[in-house]
Amino acid sequence: MIITTTNSVEGKTVKQYLNIVSGETIIGANLVRDLFAAVRDIVGGRSGAYEEVLREAKETAMNEMIANAEKLGANAVIGVDLDYEALGSGNSMLMVTASGTAVIIE
Numbered sequence: 662m663i664i665t666t667t668n669s670v671e672g673k674t675v676k677q678y679l680n681i682v683s684g685e686t687i688i689g690a691n692l693v694r695d696l697f698a699a700v701r702d703i704v705g706g707r708s709g710a711y712e713e714v715l716r717e718a719k720e721t722a723m724n725e726m727i728a729n730a731e732k733l734g735a736n737a738v739i740g741v742d743l744d745y746e747a748l749g750s751g752n753s754m755l756m757v758t759a760s761g762t763a764v765i766i767e
Contacts, residue, residue: 662727663737663766670737673766679733683760684725688718689753714755719743722759735763 663670722743730738741761748754 662731662735664723664727664741664761665737665739666741668740670739670766673737675739675764676767677765679730679735679763679765681760682726682729682733682735682738682763683758684722684727684729685756685758686718686721686725687748687754687756688714688721689749689755715745715757718755718757719759722757726759726761730761730763733763735765737764737766738762739764 663673669675726738726741738761741759744756744758744760746756746758748756
C-alpha cells in the first residue's frame with residue numbers, strides 16, 4: 662500500500678478512484694503526563710510523554726484509514742491529510758483524523 666500526501670504517485674497512473682477514506686482516533690492525556698508536561702513547561706524542553714501520545718494517535722488513525730482503503734481494494738491512498746484537534750473540558754482529549762482518496766494505481 663502506497664500512502665502519500667501528494668495527489669499522484671510519480672511514475673504511476675491512477676486507474677480508478679474508489680472513495681474517500683478516513684481513520685479517526687480520540688485519545689486522552691492522563692494526570693501523570695499532565696504533571697510531567699507542567700514541569701517541562703516550567704523548566705523547558707520537549708515533552709516526550711505528549712510526543713508519544715501524538716505518535717500513537719497518528720499511527721492509529723493512519724492504520725484505520727489504510728484498513729478502510731484495503732476493504733475497497735485500493736493499493737494506494739493519495740492526498741492524505743492529517744488533522745489534530747483538542748477536545749473536552751480543558752482540552753484533555755486529542756482527536757487525530759487521517760483522510761485521503763483510495764485509488765488503484767498501475
